[in-house]
Amino acid sequence: MERRIGEGTCGEKAGQPEGDQGFHVFLPFADMVAITIRPMKILLMTATAIVAALAAPLATAQGTYPTRPVKIVAPFAPGGLADVLARAVGERLQRSLGQPVIVENRPGAGGNVGADAVARAEADGHTLLMSSAGILTINEFLYEKMAFDPRVAFAPVSIVADMPMLLVVRADLPAPDAAQFIHLAREKPLFYGSPGHGTTGHLGMELFMHATGLKLQHVPYKSAAEAVQAALAGHTAAMFDNPPTVMAQIRAGGLRALGVAAKERISSLPNVPTLSESGVTNFEASSWFGLVVPAKTPPSVVDRLAADTASAVKDPQLQKRFADLGARLLGDTPTEFARRITEERARWGEVIRSAGIKLQ
Numbered sequence: 345m346e347r348r349i350g351e352g353t354c355g356e357k358a359g360q361p362e363g364d365q366g367f368h369v370f371l372p373f374a375d376m377v378a379i380t381i382r383p384m385k386i387l388l389m390t391a392t393a394i395v396a397a398l399a400a401p402l403a404t405a406q407g408t409y410p411t412r413p414v415k416i417v418a419p420f421a422p423g424g425l426a427d428v429l430a431r432a433v434g435e436r437l438q439r440s441l442g443q444p445v446i447v448e449n450r451p452g453a454g455g456n457v458g459a460d461a462v463a464r465a466e467a468d469g470h471t472l473l474m475s476s477a478g479i480l481t482i483n484e485f486l487y488e489k490m491a492f493d494p495r496v497a498f499a500p501v502s503i504v505a506d507m508p509m510l511l512v513v514r515a516d517l518p519a520p521d522a523a524q525f526i527h528l529a530r531e532k533p534l535f536y537g538s539p540g541h542g543t544t545g546h547l548g549m550e551l552f553m554h555a556t557g558l559k560l561q562h563v564p565y566k567s568a569a570e571a572v573q574a575a576l577a578g579h580t581a582a583m584f585d586n587p588p589t590v591m592a593q594i595r596a597g598g599l600r601a602l603g604v605a606a607k608e609r610i611s612s613l614p615n616v617p618t619l620s621e622s623g624v625t626n627f628e629a630s631s632w633f634g635l636v637v638p639a640k641t642p643p644s645v646v647d648r649l650a651a652d653t654a655s656a657v658k659d660p661q662l663q664k665r666f667a668d669l670g671a672r673l674l675g676d677t678p679t680e681f682a683r684r685i686t687e688e689r690a691r692w693g694e695v696i697r698s699a700g701i702k703l704q
Contacts, residue, residue, distance in 0.1 A: 409469055409645050413444040416472045416635070419458025419479065421451045425588060425671070429504055429633050430474040432665075436656035437649075454542070454703075455479040456490060463497040467638040469645035473498065477632050478544065481688040485696040486542045486703045495689075498636035499646050500681035502653040506632040507586045507671045508606030509548045511619065512599045514575045517582070522603040522622035525582070526556055535561045537571035537580040542703050544631045545571065547692060548584035548605065550699045551629050552619075575599060586631050587612060587670020605629040612670045632674075634681055650678050 414437070418430040427449060434445035450458035459479045465471035473479075480494050511522060519525035528534070538545035541564050553560060563580055565571040568589045574580045576598045583590065583599075587610065593599040594613070603619035604610055605628055619627040635653055637646060654675030657663070666673055676684075 409642075409648065410441050410443045412470060413446055414438075414441060414470050414472065415446045415448055416474055417458045417462050418447055418449050418474050419451060419455035419476070420449070422449050425505075425507075425586075426455075426474045426476060426633055429666075432662055433474075433504055433635075433653060433656050436659060436662070437652055440652040440655065454483050454486070456483060456487070456492075459494070459497075460491040462636070463492040463638060465638050467640040467642075469637055469641050469649060471638065472501070472649070473636050474504070474633055475636050477630070477688060478542075480634075480636070480685050482542070482547065482692045482696070484689075485693050486701060488702065497639055499639050499641050500678050500685060501635040501637055501646055502650045502678065503632055503634040503674045503676050503681050503684065504653065504657060505666060505671045505673050506630050507588065508604050508610060509544065509584055509629045509631060510587055510590060510594075510601050510613075510616070510670075511552065511582065511584055511603045511605070512575075512590050512594065512601050513582045514578060514580075515598055515600050516578075517600070519602070520600075522617075522619055522624065525602055526558065526623075529558045529560060533561060534581040535563050535579070536582045536584070537563045537565055537574045538583070538585075539568040539571050540564045540566065542696075542701055543568075545583060545585040545589075546701075547695060548629045549582075550701075551691070551695050552584060552605075552624070552627070554695055554698065555624055555627050572599070584629075591670055610670055610672070611667050646678055 414434075416430045416434050418424075418427040420426045427447065430447045434447055438445040450461055452458070455476050455478060459473055459475065462471055462473040475498070480498070484490060484494055511525070513519055513525060517525075517528075519528045536549050538549065540546065545568065546562065546564065549560065549562070552558070560582070563574065565574060568585060571580070571583055571585070572590060572593055575583055576593065584605075590599055590601070591612065594601050601613055601616045603622050603624070604613065604616055605619055607618065607620070607628065609616060609618060635649065637649065654677075657673035657675040663673055
């Protein structure tokens, strides 16, 4: 049995009048049915895909998170502390989440490149950022333009690690403690080194000078390693930096730690007093890393990640591993993390503005 199917050109409707610019094809009835069914199959497949896409966020919101592998973006080069923390915590999150956790390094612009990628990601909890303090509390005051606004781009999950900064001097400097260093710095001009303008080493010393009224001369280097070598060679008198940067030289006797910029002493240097103990009242400055997700991520997902992160960093082996480097693993709540970001943003903003620091 054959049926006559009129079919127009250029998208015209079938069944048009004979005088129109159409053509006619004679096909067996079975073929006509197949032609009719195929579009129906395509329509059904498209509808199914749309329903699945719409259901994914709903499934996340209803508690089935995660539904696929989770990615942690480390916005600095491989081998750095952000990378090491992301991999260590990611390994443990993988167990609790029941999905693979992948670490992706996206360095550049003081962490801004990787942070921007996460800010633009889908807000479903499957993309996280191992953020530095700089990304969330400092960079907005240093850079003229940023692709994202750190005040609204992210939802805080949990601080992972905190490293109180150390005031260190070269071993032959006649200043055995922080109080005598302050006295010496008021008597004669001293130079201090840092890994560069706008780094935590630079800003930590700026904050210290702000608190004490000192005026030391800044010598920026290209890296923390160069700044350490400059102090060892006698080119600079002091540094303000994280324990992992200077711990080896402190233990080797090339540098002397004068004070910890925290409320409490650190276990890796139990004999080094806090700067508050040395007379710089309530002085705290630290470099930390924490997990954040894109803004508008469902609160239930944020809470789940926060709880799992807090559990992960309590691992005794992990605690010891990072304590030996001078870092404290924390694991706080989203509310506590958000409060710390707000407080430190205000403090660093004041320091940077008063020092007139700007980066291009």
